[in-house]
Amino acid sequence: MPATSRFxxxxxxxxxxLGLMALFGLWFGIGKPVELADAATPTHKLQCASxxxxxxxxxxxxxxxxxxPERMDADLxxxxxRFECLRTYSVTGLEDLPNMARxxxxxxxxxxxxxxxSADTAIEIAGLVKVANAHPDVIQAVIVGNEALLRKEVxxxxxxTLIEQVKAQIKQPVTYADVWEFWLKHPQIAPAVDxxxxxxxxxxxxNPAGIETALHEVAEVRRTFxxxxxxxxxxxxxxxxxxxxxxxxxxxxxxxxQAKFIRGFVAMAEQNGWRYNLIEAFDQPWKRAxxxxxxxxxxxxxASREDKSILAGPVSNxxxxxxxxxxxxxxxxxxxxxxxxPRSPRAALxxxxxxxxxxxxxxxxxxxxxxxxxxxxxxxxxxxxxALNLLVLAHAALLLSQQRGxxxxxxxxxxxxxxxxxxxxxxAGAVMMLALVVDARYRSFPSAALILPAVVYLxxxxxxxxxxxALLALLIGAGIALQLYQETLSNLQALGWAMTxxxxxxxxWRSLRLKPRTA
Numbered sequence: 001m002p003a004t005s006r007f008x009x010x011x012x013x014x015x016x017x018l019g020l021m022a023l024f025g026l027w028f029g030i031g032k033p034v035e036l037a038d039a040a041t042p043t044h045k046l047q048c049a050s051x052x053x054x055x056x057x058x059x060x061x062x063x064x065x066x067x068x069p070e071r072m073d074a075d076l077x078x079x080x081x082r083f084e085c086l087r088t089y090s091v092t093g094l095e096d097l098p099n100m101a102r103x104x105x106x107x108x109x110x111x112x113x114x115x116x117x118s119a120d121t122a123i124e125i126a127g128l129v130k131v132a133n134a135h136p137d138v139i140q141a142v143i144v145g146n147e148a149l150l151r152k153e154v155x156x157x158x159x160x161t162l163i164e165q166v167k168a169q170i171k172q173p174v175t176y177a178d179v180w181e182f183w184l185k186h187p188q189i190a191p192a193v194d195x196x197x198x199x200x201x202x203x204x205x206x207n208p209a210g211i212e213t214a215l216h217e218v219a220e221v222r223r224t225f226x227x228x229x230x231x232x233x234x235x236x237x238x239x240x241x242x243x244x245x246x247x248x249x250x251x252x253x254x255x256x257x258q259a260k261f262i263r264g265f266v267a268m269a270e271q272n273g274w275r276y277n278l279i280e281a282f283d284q285p286w287k288r289a290x291x292x293x294x295x296x297x298x299x300x301x302x303a304s305r306e307d308k309s310i311l312a313g314p315v316s317n318x319x320x321x322x323x324x325x326x327x328x329x330x331x332x333x334x335x336x337x338x339x340x341x342p343r344s345p346r347a348a349l350x351x352x353x354x355x356x357x358x359x360x361x362x363x364x365x366x367x368x369x370x371x372x373x374x375x376x377x378x379x380x381x382x383x384x385x386x387a388l389n390l391l392v393l394a395h396a397a398l399l400l401s402q403q404r405g406x407x408x409x410x411x412x413x414x415x416x417x418x419x420x421x422x423x424x425x426x427x428a429g430a431v432m433m434l435a436l437v438v439d440a441r442y443r444s445f446p447s448a449a450l451i452l453p454a455v456v457y458l459x460x461x462x463x464x465x466x467x468x469x470a471l472l473a474l475l476i477g478a479g480i481a482l483q484l485y486q487e488t489l490s491n492l493q494a495l496g497w498a499m500t501x502x503x504x505x506x507x508x509w510r511s512l513r514l515k516p517r518t519a
Contacts, residue, residue: 007341008348015349016336019356023328026360031321033314034256039263040082040311046266048109049079049300050238050280051086053094056303059286067093073100078305079281080104087237087277089113089146091127098135107140109277111177114145114162116153125162132170141173142166143197143237149182149189156186163192177237180221196229197237198222201279202261203251203294210250211257214241215264222274233275239265240279243308244371245294246444247493253294255308259315262300285374292442293372324367328359335359339397340407347400354400357452358393362386364448372444385428385449392421396456418457419464422511425453426472429504433479436497440486445497454503461507463514473508476501 040046053072054060079086085107088094092113101108112128114121125144132139144163148154154162159176167174173194180198183190190196200221202214209217218239225234241261242253262278269276283303287295296303300310309315318324335355342348369382395418398411414421429450436443480498487494 008345011345012342012348012352015352019332019352020329022356023332023360024325027318027321027325027328027363031316031318031324033316034259035314036259036263037267038312039266042081045084046082046278046311047269047275048085048087048277049083050277051075051079051088052280052282052284053088053097054284054286056283056285059289061286061289065093069096069100072097073103075282075305076100076104076106078301080106082300082311083281085109085140086281087111087143089143091124091131095127095131098131098138102135102138106138108135108138109141109143110139111143111146112166114148114154114159121154121162125166129166129169132172136171139172141175141195142170143175143177146177147179147182147199148176149178149186156188159189160192163189167192167194175235175237180225183225190229190232193232195233195235196225197235198225199238200236201238201240203242203248203253208248208251211241211252211260212250214251214261215268218265219268219272222272236269236274236276238277238279240298242294242297243283243299243310244297245292246442247491249488250490252493253297254317255310255319256315256317258308259310262310288372288374293444294442297371318367324363327366328363331359331362332356335393335397338394338407339401341402342400343402351397351400354393354396354456357455358389358396361448361452362389362393365389365446368444368446368448382449385446388421388424388428389449389452392425392453392456395421396460399460415462418462419469419511421453422457422462422507423465423468423472425450425457425504426469426476426508429501430472430475430479433476433483433501437479437482437486440483445493447493447496447500450500450504454500454507456507458503458507458510461510461514463511466512469508469511473505473512476508477505480505 053067053075055068055071083106086101087109088097089111090113091110098108110128110131112124114124128142128144132142144166145154145159148159149156163174163176175193175195175197176189177197178199180200183196183198198221200218202209202217222234222236241258243255243258245253247253278300280298280300282301282305283297283299285296285303300308302308332355335358336352339351342351365382366386369386373379373382391414394410395414398407398414401407403411432446436445480501484494484498489495
């Protein structure tokens with residue numbers, strides 16, 4: 001386009017308007033507040049919540065465990081406003097918790113951690129007996145073991161022996177807690193306990209329940225147990241929903257879904273007179289090491305002890321969406337400034353749309369990175385993908401510009417390496433696809449990381465690295481059907497990843513028909 005040609009103002013402004021509307025619609029659509037009936041009010045406290053005393057920088061795997069009494073006291077002050085009691089899972093380091101609970105007007109259901117290490121288990125049992133006898137006014141009941149049968153760390157007979165040992169030494173009711181199916185698999189446990197404690201977590205079921213049917217399934221299991229074990233009482237020892245993490249079939253973690261489940265469950269439980277304990281009081285980041293991102297986001301409060309609005313008030317899936325919108329708008333504007341004058345009316349239409357796509361994808365993946373990244377390696381991997389997206393965005397934007405002045409050199413540098421950017425995108429896609437096929441249970445779907453390079457190099461192919469590109473295309477393509485088979489077609493996040501992978505395979509395939517070229 002000659003230097004004297006007119007700037008295509010109309011198509012450029014029209015595309016800018018579309019791009020801005022799309023970015024606003026994206027972030028507002030994710031973050032808009034939803035109104036739900038409150039579960040807790042200043043005059044209505046809920047029954048019980050699981051409490052783990054670790055701060056956001058702590059983990060039970062850090063030995064020796066050094067709990068922070070000041071943190072625990074502050075936690076109980078927060079929880080006493082919403083709950084009547086707390087459930088714990090171990091007595092180690094929590095010897096002074098009953099005194100704190102008494103101070104804040106809370107009752108406790110105290111657990112002893114039962115494991116395959118008989119010496120550690122003996123210490124837990126002795127500590128449980130001691131604390132129960134020392135604080136009968138605070139400790140309502142005790143739980144001997146948590147999902148020990150599920151983890152196959154003890155036999156049913158060993159567990160019964162431990163339960164009977166505790167019952168002989170304390171006055172409080174004694175129970176054992178496990179996923180509801182394991183009570184059915186091991187019926188010899190029920191006669192040994194004073195009441196049945198079942199875990200009902202629809203998200204983790206072998207056939208995960210979506211938020212629309214989750215409460216119905218919880219109610220069905222509770223009613224079944226109530227009839228089968230009468231007159232023994234039933235405690236729903238754990239129930240809840242995650243606020244972040246990967247989708248499992250139709251079960252979608254989100255803040256809104258967590259609030260829907262918790263508020264709906266509380267209303268149902270109180271209407272039916274059920275005893276319950278919600279999991280859990282605070283997000284526990286350390287659980288991401290063994291359960292993926294979803295493990296760290298079951299709390300009613302976040303790891304910084306901020307209210308997630310799960311129990312009361314409007315709830316948003318992304319409370320800080322204006323900040324993400326501002327970040328996206330900044331990247332949108334930067335992309336347009338980098339490109340400068342579009343090279344044609346067609347480019348004037350495409351450039352703002354490209355900038356909006358890049359800003360959206362990078363913003364979405366950055367938000368996912370904050371949720372999923374746990375250690376240095378994962379932060380480096382995610383940061384590298386963001387850097388790759390920025391390079392691809394700059395490459396595509398400069399291709400749509402008039403390519404004059406200082407923009408010529410960076411475009412030449414980027415374009416001569418176009419096959420490298422595509423190859424790196426293919427490599428990332430192959431690695432993540434293999435991970436999702438081989439070890440998918442705790443992995444999130446990183447679609448936003450690869451949409452931009454897939455679309456850019458599908459529309460503007462680049463040639464080079466033919467053998468490597470062919471292998472990557474084969475690996476990703478072969479994984480699409482396997483991944484969908486594992487996840488089922490009801491998983492929209494999995495479908496999104498499959499579509500992104502298919503676009504990337506198409507981009508890789510188109511590149512095989514070209515030879516490397518320069519701008």
